[in-house]
Amino acid sequence: MVPFSFGGHALYALAGGAVFWPARRALLVADLHFEKASWFARFGQMLPPYDSLATLTDLTALVAATDAHEVWCLGDSFHDAQGGERLPDTAQAMLAALTGRARWTWITGNHDPVIPDRCGGTVVEEVEVDGLVLRHEATPADTRYELSGHFHPKLRLRVRGKQVARRCFIATPTKLILPAFGSLTGGLDATHPEISRAVGAGAEALIPVENRMLRFPLAA
Secondary structure (H helix, E strand, C coil), X not given: CEEEEECCEEEEECCCCCEEECCCCEEEECCCCECHXXXXXXXXXXXXXXXXXXXXXXXXXXXXXXXXXXXXXXXXXXXXXXXXXXXXXXXXXXXXXXXXXXXXXXECXXXXXXXXXXXXXXXXXXXXXXXXXXXXXCCCCCCCEEEECCCCEEEEEEECCEEEEEECEEECCCEEECCCCCCCCCCEECCCHHHHHHHCCCCEEEEEECCEEEEEEXXX
């Protein structure tokens, strides 16, 4: 976990793409995209059907490691509105254990405007918590401190002659975009104009590595 400050709060960035808020013992994740593989299978593109289990396994380990009492999912937790209905029994049991352990809040996204009741937790469109706005997609005109997801940002770098991509956070003084936490999610280049339009000038890509934060200024 790498400490950083945002909106006057001490937070931790986790290598898996989550944020831990120690004052609230809260874990924040974005873009889980449960049942993405089964959605593709419906259209004839067969992918290994284990994405939800892999994501839930990682999330379960993170909740245990941080002893989180709250979990905030910043939208697109399911790949589509029926994703919750397609969860395998094992994944349903894992999710029920998680939502029963912590105070769980689903923030709706463009992929999952409806969350099935049987998934547990509370469903909201967006919320302000201790001065931080939690929503799915960044709102450019909102000047409040805001955490969001949606863009799945990745930073592409050339290292020793090879092109590598790492999931990253996008940060300005008032906006923080989390990378996708889901195991089967692509990524939008951190320099993409859509991200620039969402956060404005002065953005950085942040990559937590061991006990330090790597910061890469992004051109407007």
